[in-house]
Amino acid sequence: MTTLAITDGRVLRPDLTVTAADVLIDQDSGEIREIGPDLASEADDTLDAANSLVTPGFVNGHCHVAMTLLRGYADDKPLETWLREDIWPAEGELTAADIRAGAELGLLELIKSGVTGFADMYFQVPEVAAAVETAGLRARLGHGIVTVGKDGETAREDAATGLEIAREYDGAADGRISTAFMPHSLTTVGSEYLTEFVPKAREAGVPIHYHANETADEVAPIVDEHGVRPLEYAADRGLLEPEDFVAHGVHVDETEIELLAEVGTGVIHCPASNMKLASGMAPVERLREAGVTVGLGTDGAASNNDLSMLDEARDAAMLGKLAADDASAVPAEAVVEMMTRGSADAIGFESGRLEVGAPADLAVIDLEQPHLTPPHDLVSHLAYAVAAADVRHTVCDGRVLMRDREVLTLEATAVRERALEAAEAVVERADA
Numbered sequence: 091m092t093t094l095a096i097t098d099g100r101v102l103r104p105d106l107t108v109t110a111a112d113v114l115i116d117q118d119s120g121e122i123r124e125i126g127p128d129l130a131s132e133a134d135d136t137l138d139a140a141n142s143l144v145t146p147g148f149v150n151g152h153c154h155v156a157m158t159l160l161r162g163y164a165d166d167k168p169l170e171t172w173l174r175e176d177i178w179p180a181e182g183e184l185t186a187a188d189i190r191a192g193a194e195l196g197l198l199e200l201i202k203s204g205v206t207g208f209a210d211m212y213f214q215v216p217e218v219a220a221a222v223e224t225a226g227l228r229a230r231l232g233h234g235i236v237t238v239g240k241d242g243e244t245a246r247e248d249a250a251t252g253l254e255i256a257r258e259y260d261g262a263a264d265g266r267i268s269t270a271f272m273p274h275s276l277t278t279v280g281s282e283y284l285t286e287f288v289p290k291a292r293e294a295g296v297p298i299h300y301h302a303n304e305t306a307d308e309v310a311p312i313v314d315e316h317g318v319r320p321l322e323y324a325a326d327r328g329l330l331e332p333e334d335f336v337a338h339g340v341h342v343d344e345t346e347i348e349l350l351a352e353v354g355t356g357v358i359h360c361p362a363s364n365m366k367l368a369s370g371m372a373p374v375e376r377l378r379e380a381g382v383t384v385g386l387g388t389d390g391a392a393s394n395n396d397l398s399m400l401d402e403a404r405d406a407a408m409l410g411k412l413a414a415d416d417a418s419a420v421p422a423e424a425v426v427e428m429m430t431r432g433s434a435d436a437i438g439f440e441s442g443r444l445e446v447g448a449p450a451d452l453a454v455i456d457l458e459q460p461h462l463t464p465p466h467d468l469v470s471h472l473a474y475a476v477a478a479a480d481v482r483h484t485v486c487d488g489r490v491l492m493r494d495r496e497v498l499t500l501e502a503t504a505v506r507e508r509a510l511e512a513a514e515a516v517v518e519r520a521d522a
């Protein structure tokens with residue numbers, strides 16, 4: 091057995107108390123073996139956490155990592171216009187190599203900001219999977235299926251690709267990669283494809299993930315055509331099971347909130363994207379009160395514009411208070427839970443908690459910073475004051491991905507250069 095000890099840190103426990111302790115990791119099984127005093131002498135290797143907070147690695151519950159290539163390419167437009175005028179034409183120019191370059195850039199950003207796991211919807215998933223395999227993160231991947239605007243054969247092929255990818259990559263990278271069947275949304279995928287493919291995805295044993303109730307414009311057509319709310323429509327077509335998770339959930343009514351709570355389907359809240367696209371304010375406090383599992387996600391870098399879960403946590407707390415018109419709504423404890431265990435539970439990961447037997451997915455945060463002084467309350471700091479650049483070390487599955495701010499699994503300079511080159515060429519082709 092090879093072991094790693096995280097030494098002399100302050101460890102954030104599942105009950106959100108902080109204790110001075112070492113964390114001993116079994117690197118062969120990738121699990122936490124012991125949390126307690128003086129474990130360094132038992133370890134083959136150590137990672138210094140003096141004056142630092144040891145927290146569960148953050149889990150980005152909804153992302154499109156390769157969209158880093160389109161960061162800052164088009165901003166300040168509503169969702170539909172932004173997608174049709176800018177994003178979809180540019181995405182149409184992306185080659186497999188571009189997606190690899192964009193995914194690696196995104197993974198570099200995730201590791202540097204203490205993220206150890208994420209869920210990702212995109213196309214050219216084999217490229218994303220290869221990047222994940224190298225980078226060492228944990229991921230649930232899927233092919234984003236869109237059938238609107240396509241002829242029957244092309245549309246069906248896209249849905250079939252979604253199913254094939256989900257089957258083929260589940261369990262890849264020694265189990266660090268899992269998959270989901272991912273129709274883009276309830277309005278961009280025709281109901282005949284859901285009827286045909288959802289039962290096949292269930293047979294394959296993978297969950298289902300999609301964008302739901304993101305904008306008011308997306309709710310109205312379903313209500314008009316089917317006479318039910320979008321999540322009732324989803325439930326009728328078998329897309330609302332306990333293992334499933336939806337992104338956004340901004341425009342959900344009381345019936346839908348109760349349905350989510352009753353079934354156990356998780357919601358990934360993406361406050362930055364919702365604010366930037368003026369999609370609306372998700373009723374997060376109400377969702378939590380009702381007992382819905384709520385996680386956090388950044389969505390793609392083109393609508394955020396970064397992949398930092400620390401920024402997302404702060405946004406979630408602040409927007410949640412505004413939405414509830416109550417300063418005590420969505421408190422620091424709630425967002426810290428959402429960015430760790432909430433996201434992990436929603437997307438079906440065992441991580442998000444530092445305890446014996448849990449996956450050794452964690453981040454170590456440097457507290458010796460002016461903006462983190464004094465350390466009255468470290469949970470408050472995590473929610474409101476810690477920045478991505480404060481992350482010193484990132485560990486996933488017991489393996490050190492970043493040590494003293496140096497990413498060990500990806501060549502940072504080369505990754506940036508490849509992404510820069512790819513992004514410039516894509517934009518040139520899209521604008522031509």
Ligand SMILES: [Zn+2]
Nearest residue numbers: 301337389390
């Ligand atoms: Zn999204």
